[in-house]
Amino acid sequence: MQIIDGTIASPKGFYATGLHAGLKKEKKDLGVIYSEVPANAAAVYTTNQVKAAPIFVTKEAMKDTTIQAVVVNSGIANACTGKLGLENAKEMQAITGTHLNIPQESVAVASTGVIGKQLPMEIIEAGISNIDLEKPEPYAFHEAILTTDTATKEIVITEEINGQQVTMAGVAKGSGMIHPNMATMLAFITTDAQISEELLQEILAVKTETTFNQITVDGDTSTNDMVLVLANGLAENPVIEKNSKAFEQFVAMFQLVSETLAKKIAKDGEGATKLIEAQVVGALNGSEARLVAKKVVGSSLVKTAMFGEDPNWGRIICAVGYAGSHTDPEKIDMWIGDQQLLKNSQPQEFDETIMKQTLEKEKINITVDLNIGEQSGQAWGCDLTYKYVEVNALYHT
Amino acid sequence: MQIIDGTIASPKGFYATGLHAGLKKEKKDLGVIYSEVPANAAAVYTTNQVKAAPIFVTKEAMKDTTIQAVVVNSGIANACTGKLGLENAKEMQAITGTHLNIPQESVAVASTGVIGKQLPMEIIEAGISNIDLEKPEPYAFHEAILTTDTATKEIVITEEINGQQVTMAGVAKGSGMIHPNMATMLAFITTDAQISEELLQEILAVKTETTFNQITVDGDTSTNDMVLVLANGLAENPVIEKNSKAFEQFVAMFQLVSETLAKKIAKDGEGATKLIEAQVVGALNGSEARLVAKKVVGSSLVKTAMFGEDPNWGRIICAVGYAGSHTDPEKIDMWIGDQQLLKNSQPQEFDETIMKQTLEKEKINITVDLNIGEQSGQAWGCDLTYKYVEVNALYHT
Numbered sequence: 001m002q003i004i005d006g007t008i009a010s011p012k013g014f015y016a017t018g019l020h021a022g023l024k025k026e027k028k029d030l031g032v033i034y035s036e037v038p039a040n041a042a043a044v045y046t047t048n049q050v051k052a053a054p055i056f057v058t059k060e061a062m063k064d065t066t067i068q069a070v071v072v073n074s075g076i077a078n079a080c081t082g083k084l085g086l087e088n089a090k091e092m093q094a095i096t097g098t099h100l101n102i103p104q105e106s107v108a109v110a111s112t113g114v115i116g117k118q119l120p121m122e123i124i125e126a127g128i129s130n131i132d133l134e135k136p137e138p139y140a141f142h143e144a145i146l147t148t149d150t151a152t153k154e155i156v157i158t159e160e161i162n163g164q165q166v167t168m169a170g171v172a173k174g175s176g177m178i179h180p181n182m183a184t185m186l187a188f189i190t191t192d193a194q195i196s197e198e199l200l201q202e203i204l205a206v207k208t209e210t211t212f213n214q215i216t217v218d219g220d221t222s223t224n225d226m227v228l229v230l231a232n233g234l235a236e237n238p239v240i241e242k243n244s245k246a247f248e249q250f251v252a253m254f255q256l257v258s259e260t261l262a263k264k265i266a267k268d269g270e271g272a273t274k275l276i277e278a279q280v281v282g283a284l285n286g287s288e289a290r291l292v293a294k295k296v297v298g299s300s301l302v303k304t305a306m307f308g309e310d311p312n313w314g315r316i317i318c319a320v321g322y323a324g325s326h327t328d329p330e331k332i333d334m335w336i337g338d339q340q341l342l343k344n345s346q347p348q349e350f351d352e353t354i355m356k357q358t359l360e361k362e363k364i365n366i367t368v369d370l371n372i373g374e375q376s377g378q379a380w381g382c383d384l385t386y387k388y389v390e391v392n393a394l395y396h397t
Numbered sequence: 398m399q400i401i402d403g404t405i406a407s408p409k410g411f412y413a414t415g416l417h418a419g420l421k422k423e424k425k426d427l428g429v430i431y432s433e434v435p436a437n438a439a440a441v442y443t444t445n446q447v448k449a450a451p452i453f454v455t456k457e458a459m460k461d462t463t464i465q466a467v468v469v470n471s472g473i474a475n476a477c478t479g480k481l482g483l484e485n486a487k488e489m490q491a492i493t494g495t496h497l498n499i500p501q502e503s504v505a506v507a508s509t510g511v512i513g514k515q516l517p518m519e520i521i522e523a524g525i526s527n528i529d530l531e532k533p534e535p536y537a538f539h540e541a542i543l544t545t546d547t548a549t550k551e552i553v554i555t556e557e558i559n560g561q562q563v564t565m566a567g568v569a570k571g572s573g574m575i576h577p578n579m580a581t582m583l584a585f586i587t588t589d590a591q592i593s594e595e596l597l598q599e600i601l602a603v604k605t606e607t608t609f610n611q612i613t614v615d616g617d618t619s620t621n622d623m624v625l626v627l628a629n630g631l632a633e634n635p636v637i638e639k640n641s642k643a644f645e646q647f648v649a650m651f652q653l654v655s656e657t658l659a660k661k662i663a664k665d666g667e668g669a670t671k672l673i674e675a676q677v678v679g680a681l682n683g684s685e686a687r688l689v690a691k692k693v694v695g696s697s698l699v700k701t702a703m704f705g706e707d708p709n710w711g712r713i714i715c716a717v718g719y720a721g722s723h724t725d726p727e728k729i730d731m732w733i734g735d736q737q738l739l740k741n742s743q744p745q746e747f748d749e750t751i752m753k754q755t756l757e758k759e760k761i762n763i764t765v766d767l768n769i770g771e772q773s774g775q776a777w778g779c780d781l782t783y784k785y786v787e788v789n790a791l792y793h794t
Contacts, residue, residue: 049726051726115714305790317477320447345477389704389782
């Protein structure tokens with residue numbers, strides 16, 4: 001398995017582009033992914049009960065077995081926009097289908113941005129008419145889906161599966177309102193692998209639990225967001241069967257793409273200066289390990305301590321204690337980096353110079369051993385900074 | 398029912414004092430409440446699985462039917478301190494009992510402050526020996542239990558019950574690590590009412606659900622905290638029986654004391670400039686209404702919006718949507734102050750000048766009508782500010 005330079009259009013038969021339509025002041029705000037043949041597709045959506053209009057349109061499109069294009073806008077979320085919002089999302093789908101000369105029902109739609117504003121359809125329509133897939137600019141798609149993100153988020157990997165070179169690419173946007181409970185950001189994954197839609201959906205659902213759902217920026221689960229996977233089969237590998245070697249290879253690729261995007265989203269949390277990774281081991285089961293890890297990286301007090309580069313293990317053990325998993329409060333071990341801070345819940349001497357160096361880094365690893373079982377889990381978050389308050393206090397509706 | 402000036406020692410037969418023992422640099426850090434006769438007592442404790450040593454000692458003391466004194470220190474939480482911490486908490490109890498000439502088992506113990514440090518027992522012992530209840534300074538007790546709080550928090554009310562003047566007083570500390578799931582702060586309530594221990598515990602448990610448990614500062618549930626109620630009976634009212642008029646009067650007093658202390662804690666959240674009150678109506682049941690209200694005031698994005706004085710209802714409806722209660726996403730009404738922002742989940746025109754004035758105030762009321770039932774609930778929180786980040790990033794262990 002090899003990480004290569006590339007874009008969401010790197011797998012065979014995929015095209016992508018993006019442009020500035022006019023929803024945002026200057027930045028790119030409209031993008032399309034297109035597959036030259038219909039692709040098997042799978043998706044997971046936000047569990048927020050208040051869902052944006054494009055979620056409903058994409059869910060409906062997914063009832064057909066294939067998807068051939070995805071149209072995405074940033075700037076406006078098309079959430080809490082009622083019947084008109086739903087009509088606009090369908091219209092956006094229809095215009096894209098017409099422009100690309102494919103059925104409307106094979107177009108997935110996604111939006112991200114401010115809640116409660118209607119999409120200005122003349123801007124959307126003019127923008128889509130300017131999409132030119134004969135001169136694609138795939139990296140422009142990566143830019144077009146961003147909101148307060150400070151960087152694009154992508155990964156491309158390739159691997160020989162059953163004698164054919166299979167490529168998988170992922171692109172995501174994140175930043176604020178990030179606490180997925182299914183998937184609270186936009187992430188798109190393309191691959192030229194041949195795999196059934198059922199198996200694709202199964203892998204997506206399982207892997208979302210340990211990757212996208214294990215990141216948190218601010219504990220807020222968005223109304224809009226989704227992870228969408230397209231597999232167009234153009235690598236011409238024999239169809240991947242469950243529990244084969246090819247299946248294992250494909251799942252490993254999927255894990256790497258999802259985990260990499262998830263970490264990039266956490267690291268680029270609004271105002272963040274550090275990526276915090278919590279590894280919980282010795283848990284009774286994996287879901288409890290993930291729960292504890294997510295509580296640790298989600299704690300405002302842990303987040304501010306990491307911003308202050310302070311090894312404040314009291315706040316970490318406090319978060320472990322309220323996570324709600326099985327725990328023996330007397331048996332907790334804890335490390336920051338490779339320095340042990342707690343053994344059987346008691347403070348340990350550590351090297352303050354090494355600790356200082358550890359906390360100055362852009363990535364901080366917190367490890368907690370519950371010492372009551374054999375299972376483990378991870379979660380990713382970021383520090384809580386002055387900049388987070390600034391971004392969100394000054395971001396006026 | 399009348400609110401009066403006073404202290405935790407205002408009910409008949411109670412004494413209180415506080416002093417600087419030396420756990421903190423300069424501020425008062427040790428305090429005692431004493432009742433001249435043994436008092437019926439009730440308590441609720443943190444649900445954090447990692448509990449501080451004084452929690453165990455107080456729980457044990459509560460097995461006896463009466464409590465005659467409470468000793469509290471700030472500066473050091475005596476949490477994650479192992480066997481020595483437990484011995485120290487018991488020693489603190491014993492020294493207080495000896496000094497006040499009452500049984501050790503009738504002394505409740507509480508601590509608040511930094512996690513993981515051992516109590517310096519010579520300082521505690523010297524401090525307790527300087528407690529002089531012949532020259533009590535009750536307000537000094539209010540000061541002695543504070544940590545990063547910027548103000549003391551107290552309320553005293555009096556009411557004639559069955560021909561006798563009954564007084565009830567409450568004092569609390571809060572500020573950070575405030576997201577009670579039972580009671581994540583220290584609060585002490587004294588009354589001279591005659592009431593059984595069983596009824597006192599029942600009222601405390603019920604009222605904690607709608608008052609102390611409905612505040613949140615940062616979503617972190619502390620290891621240490623408790624609400625403790627003492628009723629010494631010196632008002633000589635006939636013993637309050639359940640479902641009597643006296644019972645209703647007493648419960649109303651208890652509600653006012655608890656709710657007032659809870660709001661004062663939320664308002665004095667670390668770095669806070671505003672108290673945010675969420676009122677959720679039209680819910681299927683009270684616990685769901687409280688859940689939704691607590692999610693709204695707990696959202697970092699709502700908190701930063703209120704700091705930025707921005708009527709960002711998108712973040713509020715987002716929090717309603719992920720709270721996990723029964724909701725019809727199309728039927729939500731919302732107000733900030735008396736300005737309606739949403740009707741049937743759709744944006745409404747509002748007066749921007751009045752809204753600006755509303756958001757500039759120190760208390761902001763958010764009202765959400767779910768329009769699916771008859772029940773309501775409230776929660777209290779504060780805004781998220783630069784100062785919160787500063788307090789918690791610079792507060793080094």
